[in-house]
Amino acid sequence: xxxxxxxxxxxxxxxxxxxxxxxxxLGIGLVVGAHQAHMPGMTIGATMALLVASVFGGFILHxxxxxxxxxxxxxxxxxxxxxxxLLTLVAFYDKPLGTIR
Amino acid sequence: xxxxxxxxxxxxTGLYNAKVGMWLFLASEVMLFGGLFSAYVLLRAGSETGxxxxxxxxxxxxxxxxxVLITSSITVVMAWASLKLGNLxxxxxxxxxxxxxxxxxxGIKSTEYRDKFTHYEVWLTNGQRMTGHIxxxxxxxxxxxxxxxxxxxxxxxxxxxxxxLGPIAAAHGAEGAGQGGHFKVExxxxxxxxxxxxxxxxxxxxxxxxxxxALHALHVLGGALVLAWFLGPGVGGWKKNPExxxxxxxxxxLFWHFVDLVWIVLFPTLYLF
Numbered sequence: 064x065x066x067x068x069x070x071x072x073x074x075x076x077x078x079x080x081x082x083x084x085x086x087x088x089l090g091i092g093l094v095v096g097a098h099q100a101h102m103p104g105m106t107i108g109a110t111m112a113l114l115v116a117s118v119f120g121g122f123i124l125h126x127x128x129x130x131x132x133x134x135x136x137x138x139x140x141x142x143x144x145x146x147x148x149l150l151t152l153v154a155f156y157d158k159p160l161g162t163i164r
Numbered sequence: 165x166x167x168x169x170x171x172x173x174x175x176x177t178g179l180y181n182a183k184v185g186m187w188l189f190l191a192s193e194v195m196l197f198g199g200l201f202s203a204y205v206l207l208r209a210g211s212e213t214g215x216x217x218x219x220x221x222x223x224x225x226x227x228x229x230x231x232v233l234i235t236s237s238i239t240v241v242m243a244w245a246s247l248k249l250g251n252l253x254x255x256x257x258x259x260x261x262x263x264x265x266x267x268x269x270x271g272i273k274s275t276e277y278r279d280k281f282t283h284y285e286v287w288l289t290n291g292q293r294m295t296g297h298i299x300x301x302x303x304x305x306x307x308x309x310x311x312x313x314x315x316x317x318x319x320x321x322x323x324x325x326x327x328x329l330g331p332i333a334a335a336h337g338a339e340g341a342g343q344g345g346h347f348k349v350e351x352x353x354x355x356x357x358x359x360x361x362x363x364x365x366x367x368x369x370x371x372x373x374x375x376x377x378a379l380h381a382l383h384v385l386g387g388a389l390v391l392a393w394f395l396g397p398g399v400g401g402w403k404k405n406p407e408x409x410x411x412x413x414x415x416x417x418l419f420w421h422f423v424d425l426v427w428i429v430l431f432p433t434l435y436l437f
Contacts, residue, residue, distance in 0.1 A: 081238070
């Protein structure tokens with residue numbers, strides 16, 4: 064790859080970053096705006112959308128999908144995190160016998 | 165002997181050592197913050213109705229800090245891109261901007277902590293509760309402090325609203341009650357059942373708030389120290405091995421983006437919901 068192509072590839076890569084950061088700024092603005100307007104459903108929805116956009120944007124930018132070693136790390140982490148959240152749900156509904164609440 | 169693949173990617177994986185190491189580290193960090201988030205959910209869901217504080221954190225400060233962190237993520241990418249283009253001067257400029265953002269973030273966070281350490285809740289023996297400030301804004305007083313200082317009366321400046329009970333001033337019949345909280349009540353210490361600043365000991369909310377935000381702030385501080393190393397004493401690495409130096413800056417940037425992402429989760433969770 065010649066230096067000029069390198070620079071062009073880098074600029075393209077950076078453009079992806081800037082789009083992601085722009086999405087983050089807009090997303091945070093939307094989340095705070097929804098909160099100020101007392102729209103709890105919208106606040107939660109916008110937060111989830113922002114989080115998903117940030118994670119997947121980062122995933123694509125870092126080309127994790129093209130590198131199998133990182134894919135395995137990413138998948139195992141996602142699996143463990145989901146199990147952790149599942150355990151949280153189980154714990155939430157797990158009440159000892161005789162508990163009134 | 166040189167360690168293989170520290171500067172150049174391994175052909176079969178396309179990755180150099182530090183990048184694999186950083187991703188594995190970030191995986192463990194996801195589980196660390198995931199566990200704390202899980203604790204937050206359980207504490208929040210298990211709290212009695214009306215006891216989970218709302219509106220005690222300044223949303224505009226949190227929003228400002230979010231903007232600062234996102235800006236620092238941009239500058240750290242630009243610092244790495246400058247190295248890729250062989251421009252060390254631009255790298256220094258962008259890295260310095262990143263460190264300034266980190267300092268601003270930590271400064272704002274410290275201000276928020278200071279506000280909490282001088283903001284109190286008082287529980288009276290007759291069942292009333294008030295939030296507000298003690299005259300003179302002392303730090304971190306509690307019930308034991310009152311006894312240790314042998315104080316008989318506490319000059320208290322109540323807030324106009326209690327986070328769980330609504331308007332609170334009228335209950336004390338004070339002049340100017342509910343007009344923005346600029347009035348003073350004298351409370352006999354004998355009537356005070358409990359006094360606590362908004363510290364981790366105050367409630368489960370503040371326990372989890374300080375745990376999560378302090379851990380995040382430690383990550384910001386740790387990341388900033390590493391980035392400061394590249395800008396200061398470590399910059400000589402650029403002359404010795406530019407590719408290795410660029411890789412190190414890249415993985416540090418990866419960590420920095422993670423810190424940014426964690427804050428994007430923490431901010432709405434703690435400040436807005």
